[in-house]
Amino acid sequence: MKNLSRLLFVAVLLASFSTANAQDKNNPWAFTLGVNAVDVYPVGEPTPQGEFFDEYFNVEDHWNILPFISRAAVSRYLDDGFTFTAAGSLNRISKFGSNVNLVTGAETTNEVDDLTYFALDGTVSYSFKDLVNSKVFDPYLGVGGGYTWVDDVGAGTLNGTLGIKFWINEFVAIDAQSAYKHSFEDVLPKHFQHSLGVTFKFGGTDTDGDGIYDNEDACPEVAGLEAFNGCPDSDNDGIEDSKDDCPNEAGLAEFNGCPDSDGDGVVDGSDKCPTVPGLKNLAGCPDADGDGIADGDDACPNEAGPAANKGCPYQDKDGDGVLDKDDDCPDVVGTVANKGCPEVTKEVQDTLNEYAKTILFDTGKSSIKKESEQVLADIIAILNKYPSAKFTVEGHTDSVGSEKLNLRLSDARALSVKDYLVANGVDEFRLSAEGFGESKPIASNKTREGRKQNRRVEINLAN
Known part of the structure; x- marks a missing residue:
């Protein structure tokens, strides 16, 4: 008892x-x-x-x-x-x-x-x-x-x-x-x-042999863990596969089981720079100068600058007061009014035409005489100082001969000068050519001296 x-x-x-x-x-x-x-x-x-x-x-x-x-x-x-x-x-x-x-x-x-x-x-x-x-x-x-x-x-x-x-x-x-x-x-x-x-x-049935009977096993045909009601955790990161966005890579619960190798808060699958800590708004890539442009896309990664300038700070290389980004002539000193390019003054214009008047042609032809090469070189040097300016090469004649022939000859001589300038380094899009024949005399055609002055070439700033 x-x-x-x-x-x-x-x-x-x-x-x-x-x-x-x-x-x-x-x-x-x-x-x-x-x-x-x-x-x-x-x-x-x-x-x-x-x-x-x-x-x-x-x-x-x-x-x-x-x-x-x-x-x-x-x-x-x-x-x-x-x-x-x-x-x-x-x-x-x-x-x-x-x-x-x-x-x-x-x-x-x-x-x-x-x-x-x-x-x-x-x-x-x-x-x-x-x-x-x-x-x-x-x-x-x-x-x-x-x-x-x-x-x-x-x-x-x-x-x-x-x-x-x-x-x-x-x-x-x-x-x-x-x-x-x-x-x-x-x-x-x-x-x-x-x-x-x-x-x-x-007794009981355990199909997958994981020690959890089938009726309590959420994954009865796949061996798993008791902590997950018999479901697997393939990468052993503590997150069952069905809830793991990266079931074969060990990761963090905050990222649904996906890894973040560089610890920057951006999962590797979305991180364009997975081995270097970076910023979320730059897809995990770093921005050393803090200008909002990822270092890999930043032409100046250690100097803050705007995206419009590829991450580099704005500069004024020629010191003319016009930033390079707005300067049509960043390597030449110019004026603000002319978008950073030098302005063609009246003195320069007069000098060009003084030179142009001395260009010599074969009689009755548009071919330029050899002795005019030096003056043409001087003209080219002046034009290249004003890379944004556009000019018109104008041809003029005296009144000797028919008006029709004079117009044709003036056209041919103006075009000949333009072609020479383009062939020697002047941008052809800055130049145009036009002949005026005998229509714009600057002296009397009744004297020898007057007719000589009327036979001329002018290079004027285009309107």
């Missing part, structure tokens, strides 16, 4: 320090080994039996217990908290209720010869584990039937069972239960059978 009480105490103590799961479809099978006690007293029958539940816990006077394993059971989880259990038990009956001395009123145990007790029972039970919301305490009710033999006499019984399991861990529980067995034949007394045992659950 003392040993039984101690076993019950240990069972409760172990259960109070554990969290586990009851028998379920993950572990559908279980077997139990334990001891049983048979009590024929509190079953509502006259002496030597007694009223229902009278002296229900009178272990010493009424309970018949064998001091070794005397009950074995196999259970199969059905569904929705229901379990079927087949059990076999044996015992010896020496206590059969109580006798009362009619004179003294003293009550004594009714002793009988050791009767052999053997029972086979089947029970369907329902677990209230979910109702009590506990992983440790697993109370249950059951109903079933069986067949019991006392010595050589046997009869069927209808059984009602109340019990509780204390789950020590995921697979082991202490099972304490009490069953009322009602016999409808006089040859077998009604009785209670109490039992205490150790239950071991097992």
Whole structure:
């Protein structure tokens, strides 16, 4: 009796320090080994039996217990908290209720010869584990039937069972239960059978072999981790593959499992400079001078400058007060009014025309005489000082000859001078040529000297 009480105490103590799961479809099978006690007293029958539940816990006077394993059971989880259990038990009956001395009123145990007790029972039970919301305490009710033999006499019984399991861990529980067995034949007394045992659950399906049964495995066909309900984490970064944007590269949770090798807050897949820390707004590339232009696209990475100038600071190389970006002639000193280019003054214009008047042609032709090469070189030097200015080469004649021939000759001579200037380095888009014939004399055509002055070439600033 003392040993039984101690076993019950240990069972409760172990259960109070554990969290586990009851028998379920993950572990559908279980077997139990334990001891049983048979009590024929509190079953509502006259002496030597007694009223229902009278002296229900009178272990010493009424309970018949064998001091070794005397009950074995196999259970199969059905569904929705229901379990079927087949059990076999044996015992010896020496206590059969109580006798009362009619004179003294003293009550004594009714002793009988050791009767052999053997029972086979089947029970369907329902677990209230979910109702009590506990992983440790697993109370249950059951109903079933069986067949019991006392010595050589046997009869069927209808059984009602109340019990509780204390789950020590995921697979082991202490099972304490009490069953009322009602016999409808006089040859077998009604009785209670109490039992205490150790239950071991097992079974279940684990398709991927990861130790997590399929019905709790979110990825039943792929081996995974318990932390992720059986789903894998291929790169071992602590983020399951289904939530990992980079499942084959270890990364950070803040980037959904993708790596950021340079630690700049831009994931490698979107980082144009993945090995160098940079800025998010520059796709992970650095900007050493802080001008908003990535170093790789910055012509002056160590000097801040605008994008319009390729990241370089604006300059005024010729010092004329017009920034190079706005200066049409960045290498030549000019004026602000002329967009940084030098302006052609009246003095320069007069000098050009003084030179142009000395250009000599073969008589009646447009071909330039060799002795004019020097003056043409001087003209070219002047024109190149004003790279943005445009000029018109004008041809003029005296009035000798027909007006038609004079116009044609003036056109030809103006074009000849233009072609010479272009051939010697003047941009042709800065020059135009036009002949005016005898229409614009600057002196009288009645004198030799006047006609000489009218036969001329002028180079004037284009309007």
